[in-house]
Amino acid sequence: MRRRDDHEEEQAGWLTWLQGQLAERGYDVTSARSGDKTRVSVDAGIAPSTLTRILGGKAPDLEVQVALSRFLGIPLDELLIRTGKATEADFQHSRNESGQTAVSSENALTPEELAVLAGVPRDDREWFVTMVRRLRRAGDAHGSAAGGAAAEG
Template sequence: MRRQDDHYKPVDWLTWLQGQLAERGYDVTSARSGDKTRFAVDAGIAPSSVTRILGGKAPDLEVQVTLSRFLGVPLNELLVRTGKASESDFQPSANESGHSAVSSENPLTPEELAAMAGVPAEDREWFVTMVRRLRKAGTTDGSAAGGAAAEG
């Protein structure tokens, strides 16, 4: 369902898409080139979907995901260009900083830190050991810096 505040402009979208495809060697503006069919096959999109898109209809989400991968363009950019979303939909709200809060009353375990930081499984044991060493070093020299740094 298209949102009320969207400003979908098929000409802008089509012009942009045709430019993207032309850069990749597809002339989808010519009826006889065969590039519409070639594009559909190469991108993995049904020819009928390509016809609808080139006719001015914004693609559905599944097709946009496929187009995103094929063109190497972020999905959020396609969603905005086609009017399915607005740029503000992808902006973090004022209370979303992207950081996790750590309570001093309940510090995270080294294992929780590793999971939150996305440490690969093969490096987690090493990571956990280093965090424990940093925490221990912070308590033996009277400083809390090692523990605070290890907690993020």
Template sequence: MRRREDHEREQVGWLTWLQGQLAERGYDITSARGGDKARLAQDAGIAPSSVTRILSGKVPDLDLQIALSRFLGVSLDELLIRTGKAAKTDFHHPQIESGQSAVSSEKPLTPEELAALAGVPREDRDWFVTMVRRLRKQGDAHDSAAGGAAAEG
């Protein structure tokens, strides 16, 4: 059974980690004016009051952890571990143990999700998204042309 001190230490670690993640993405959540807190709420798709509660040290519920996971581009299990809601031993990751990483999803990632997962700085994200879309269009056009030639051939 976990001790209260361990849980409190994990909460402090979680909040420090979250603040670092947000700072890396260009959010100044320490400002008393709170403009970036409102922007964070909008960008993450969560209520401003939820942002306030989270930044005051309250561990978010599962729904908010899911929204944060998607927004930050980190796995839900990582958030559950960081918030103290689960332990590393609760999850089995054979691809991590073998040194490989993988993305599993039922839908293709959007260029915006790719940018977040790749850690592209906020100021470069528009450029990144544009380039990914262009590459996808070129790939689709190339696949169509190749398929047409193969069908004729």
């Protein structure tokens, strides 16, 4: 059974991690006057009051974690583990031994999805998407799937 102070330490770690993830994406949610809490709410598609509760220490419910997962480009299982809602043992990971996520060739990823999965900073994503599309076109123009396949991951 988990001790109460263990959960509080875990929650503090989650909040620090979340603030770091948001800061990496250009959002300063630690400053009351930055306006970034509102930007995060809008960009992530969650209510401002919900974000305030999360930043105040309340673990988000599943629906909000799904929205945060999509917004941050972080696997949902990682968020569930970080918030203490699940453990690693609760998941069967689709990762190979190198830690990379497996991608099915049946469902090609969009350049935007590739940018998020690759961890491309928000400011560089437009450039990244343009380059992936050019690589795909170059592969198609030369009658080769290699350019497109390489660009798809």
